[in-house]
Every structure is written in structure tokens, then in C-alpha cells.
Amino acid sequence: MVLITLTTDFGSLYPAALRAVILQINESANIIDITHSIPPGDIRAGAFALYSFVEYFPKGTVHVAVVDPGVGTRRRPIAISAGGQYFVGPDNGLLIPAARKLGQMEIYDIMNQKLLCNLSSTFHGRDIFAPVGAYLSGGMQLEDVGNKIDDFVDMDSEKAEIYDNTIKGEVIFIDDFGNIITNIPKDMILKIADLGTVLYVSGNKMPFLRTYGMVGIGDLLALIGSHCFLEISVNQGNASRVLKIKNHDTVTVRPLEKRIR
């Protein structure tokens, strides 16, 4: 039984069309949802969702991802192989962080005309990405979808930067608890602060701790989240709402006391 995952900004209804098309082609596919709640058109948030847990999926998994504001324009449909898993979606940067996390990527432009007939202008999820995902799950070779390419779209991902004692980063995802996930990796934050110290995050003072329940209910804290990035949270509350920080905002992080090491 081959696993096919779905990551979209569709909300409800449209994912069912993907499922129907996939099961028409490969009735033994096991389809599971990563999320259909990406903010509409937010390619970076979709890329993070796909990236965040991709290494937990078994080899052979096919990921179909559709956050595709450019549907029906000249952006290309692509398919990728990396680390034994497959990715199908638009060439707008959505698939790259997840695929790159798994290792060396082979990227193909979907050009096989048999895969591009009956194309609508507004729903390539149904008309290209789901069918190609289903065919790959059924054994079609990646070479058969089209031509290998190198000039894929890679988002100019803001990397977090460290100056002296201050890190400048970016919010890359707000989860459904309102936790603020930044692009500041574990290694970088540990350069300027130890667990137990106090941080200023965009002017807000909070302890840097191991887990939520170590502060009072409603209190702020910073921690290394389950994705290994710095996360800003409110214990049993909604940090995004409390701090009025939203996705793609800039965050600065510095320790209360300069570290002596």
C-alpha cells in the first residue's frame, strides 16, 4: 500500500476531488492529509508544513502539494525525487525545502502530453498533480513525466542572521495553538542563550525553557519546538494573538544578559 499525502490551501471540498482522481487511478493508494488549512496562496507556509515532518514518512511516499496562486499561468508543474520520496506540485518553491531536507533532488518538468490532456485553467491539483502523484504511486518512473531541469524556482528564503548578541529572524508558521514558529534554528539560539535564561523577543521579555508547562497559565515563554526551531508560546494561550505577531513578521531575539563563554 503506497502512501500519498496532500498539502493544500483548499479548505474543504476541493481535496475530495484530488482523492477521487487518485483512487480512480490507483485504488490501493492510502491517502493522508498533511493539511488543507494553509492560508490561501501562502506558498511559504505551505512549504513549511510539507517540510516540517517529511522525514517521518516512509520511503516511497508521494507528496502532492498545491498552494498555487499562479495556476493556469506559465508556472510549470514539476515532480521531484529525493531521499526515496516523491513530490508533485507547482514550480513556485513550495516543494523545495521538504525535498532538499531529504537529500539530493532530481527535478522534472511535467511535459508528457498524456499527463496534460483535459486541463482546466483553475484546478491543476485535480487535472495534473493528483493524477501524476497517483501514477508515481503505481510505479510510473519519474523519467516518464518529462524533462529533467535545474532552473526550478527556489524561494529567496530569509535565513536568520546573528550579529553580536542579537538574532534577526522571521516567522515561518503560526500553528493552530497560536504558537509562533521562527526560522531560527536550535543551533543558532543556543549560541546566544542557554535554557533557563531570559530573552527579549521583539521587545517582549520571556524565559527560554524546555516546555510550556514550566511557566504559569497565560505566561509567555520561548522554547525549541518539535521542529527544532525557536518557538514563542503562551502556556495554554495564543501567543500570536497576545503579541500581535503574524506569519512572515520579522523577529529579533537577544538575551537579557550578555553571555560569557
Added chain:
Amino acid sequence: MVLITLTTDFGSLYPAALRAVILQINESANIIDITHSIPPGDIRAGAFALYSFVEYFPKGTVHVAVVDPGVGTRRRPIAISAGGQYFVGPDNGLLIPAARKLGQMEIYDIMNQKLLCNLSSTFHGRDIFAPVGAYLSGGMQLEDVGNKIDDFVDMDSEKAEIYDNTIKGEVIFIDDFGNIITNIPKDMILKIADLGTVLYVSGNKMPFLRTYGMVGIGDLLALIGSHCFLEISVNQGNASRVLKIKNHDTVTVRPLEKRIR
């Protein structure tokens, strides 16, 4: 592996009861969600959701649909066969557009007393529709559920109408992007306008184009959606919110310049 789909206005939790009941009866059923986010009690929106992609499902699929404000009253439970697929739900019009789209319908009133024991007054999804769907997926014949009927409830569906150069239609669904889907079919709109012309939709001027990305971010457009109906959208925005148009509203559509043909 037989496919059973679920279409409800339940939100979360109650769908799990349907899944449990189905798997108790047919453990090899492959259950997939069409949507559980139909606005509460909105039979027309539920009918559209079930209708919109029904032809993409494989033969043998059983669709269980429950948008059922009349649960526990005299409305009948029914099961339908059409085009090799099956439908189970309340006799309130919900199932008819989807079944009719697939071809000739055979409609049965669910009267077999073995299927009607242990009946609550408020959750026929769990007590009738899910079990009957599971039995049909396991090979029960439609004749065994009850008596064939002709006097089923058919919604007085407003058909879009064309007068001179103006179409009067109705909104039949607002999707999670805020796209406004009307009941104006592709054929009808193409009688008064070509792609590339300008339309007035309920007083709002917008181009009639092939896809979202052909206008600027935040701009209005009209297009033929993936369901083959006229759709009003804002590129990377929420048309329903911008135009304050909601489900079941009337829309009028006319071209800026009368067509000469």
C-alpha cells in the same frame, strides 16, 4: 476495497460516529470525506458539494450524505442508484443533483425494519444512513432496503435565465477561498460574452478571463470555474467578503458591450 464518501454539515466529532459504524459493518470500506463543513442545514450547499465532483469517483462508490434539518420528522430516508454509484441520505433534495448528473436514477424509500431498529430522533446519520451505506458497500442489493418510489423531494432549483443580453442567476456555493460559484453554466455565459470581454456582475465591473493570475493581486475577475459554472473571484483575495455576496444571493451578469454576432 469499496469507497464510501461522507458529505455532512457536522463539523468535527459526529463524522467519527459514521466512520465507526461503517467499519463495524464493513471493515474493508475505504472511507473518504467530501466535506463536513456545509453551513448547518444548508441543503442546497450540500447538494452542490456532492454534485460538483461526483463523476470523478469510481463505479461502485457509495455516497452517504447528511444535511438533515428534518431529522426525526416525517421526511423519509432514501437510497439511490445512478450511473453505477450509490447515494444514501434524507429525502430532502440533497442527493438528487449528484445522482441525476450520473444518469437514470432508481430511488428507494428505506423501509426494511431490520435497518430501522435502534433509531434515535436526532442522529439518523449514525443510525440509518451510515449502516445502509456500509451494507450497500458490502453487497446488499438496493431492492432490499425498501420500496421503489417516484415522489421524491426535488428542490425547486432556480435555473439561471437569460433575457436579451443579461443573465439572472443565483449563488450556489461560496468556497473556502471566498470564490463565488453561480448556477450560470459555461454554455449560457458564452452566449453573451467571450473570454477577454468586460462584464458587469451585480453592478461590479470585471474582466472575464481564463484564470486568477491574469489580473493583479486583489483585483476582481469572472471565470469559468473547475465545476464549469461562472465563478466570481478576487486574485489571491476573498470575493465573497469584498463584494459582500453570500450563498443563495441573486446575481445579474451583462457584458459592457452588447455582443455582435
Added chain:
Amino acid sequence: MVLITLTTDFGSLYPAALRAVILQINESANIIDITHSIPPGDIRAGAFALYSFVEYFPKGTVHVAVVDPGVGTRRRPIAISAGGQYFVGPDNGLLIPAARKLGQMEIYDIMNQKLLCNLSSTFHGRDIFAPVGAYLSGGMQLEDVGNKIDDFVDMDSEKAEIYDNTIKGEVIFIDDFGNIITNIPKDMILKIADLGTVLYVSGNKMPFLRTYGMVGIGDLLALIGSHCFLEISVNQGNASRVLKIKNHDTVTVRPLEKRIR
């Protein structure tokens, strides 16, 4: 094919990590969602969701439930066997009502070090509960997870109480229709009122009827819901919003006329 259910307050995205981990361990597991929409950290609401339909699941089902505000603190991870089904989650009361509903419980503290390696501080759903659920679904014995315990956390569940002609109860769940589900069982309400009589519920007058459609659209009613608890509803409306009653609120219920029996 073994059934594994998921009940969480995760919203979207994080449930996918549970699914990935489970399918890595037992690729034939059939994973179904009970809900991922529990209000964040609301253990009682999660307990009710798991409890409400648990008896409809087949023997052998493994329920993984994670509403876990104490993640990473000293609260223990536990696994339970009851009535032929299994439960895995935090020792915070979440699993107990559902397990107890099925019969005699055997409760184990998860202490097997092989199950506790690679532990994050914030995502035990992924790191403990999902893997243990997957191993149990694949045949691991409950004795192998750790030690049997008796001192599990049991929520001090407010039981509804009846004084003379008045019941004092509590709201235990607001469903997605806005129906207000109380902890007043069918037996108790039938002691003070018959179907057809009028009730005062926290000062609001409403008939006690069999089903929603027996009052006008927008009208209040009380009924015995599909979970066999007293439920306050508005026909085709949202009772929680109309009455401004929310989860965990106290409700008092008395009949308009004292019953003569």
C-alpha cells in the same frame, strides 16, 4: 486491518506527524480521526469527544488521544485496556471516561525505555503516544509498555445533581452546530419532566421535545441528544451563541409545572 483513532486539540498539521509515525511502524493501520478540534488544552472536552461514541468502534481499536497541556512535565504517559479496546495518552484524565464506559480498566504507566528514546519536550503525541499506539495495533502486549498502576488521574467530574424538582448540571461540550450538551443523563431528566412539557433551563423557557424540527426555525428546545444527555438547541440555529452559554458553564433545569406522579 487494525483501526487507530486520533483525538487531539492540534487543529491541522501536527496530526500528520502522528499519521506518519504510525504508518512507519504499522503500514496496515487504518487511521481515522475522531476530532482535532478540541479547544486547546480542554481536557474535559477531549474526554467527552472520546467518550461519546467509543462503543461504536470494533474490538481491537486503538485510541490515541492527545490533549496535553502538561507535555514535558512530570505527568505520566499511560496505556489502557478496557472492553477489548486500547487507549494511549497522557495521565491527565483524558482517557478515563471512555475507557470506563467500556468496562473494567487495566492501566499501565509507559516506562519501557525502548519506547521513550528520542523524546522531545513538546510533542509526545509524535514521540510516545503514536508509536505506542502503532505497536499495540501491531500486536505488542500491554504488559510490555510498563508497570500496571492504580493511582491514575481521574477528573473530579461534576456529576449532575437533582434537588426536589431542579437539576443542577454542567455543560460538557458545545458541538459545531452550537448545541449545548450537558452532563444531565436521560434517566435524571425524565425524573422531573416528560417529553412535551416545558422546561426552564438557566432561566430560559423551552419545550422538551423529541427532535429539532418540532419547533419553528430559530426556536429553542431541549431534547435528549444522540449521546443520551440533555441537550439545549435552537432549530437550525446556534444555541450556544443565542443563550451565551459556553463549555463548562453551570446549567439549572426545572419544569414549568411540578410533576405529579
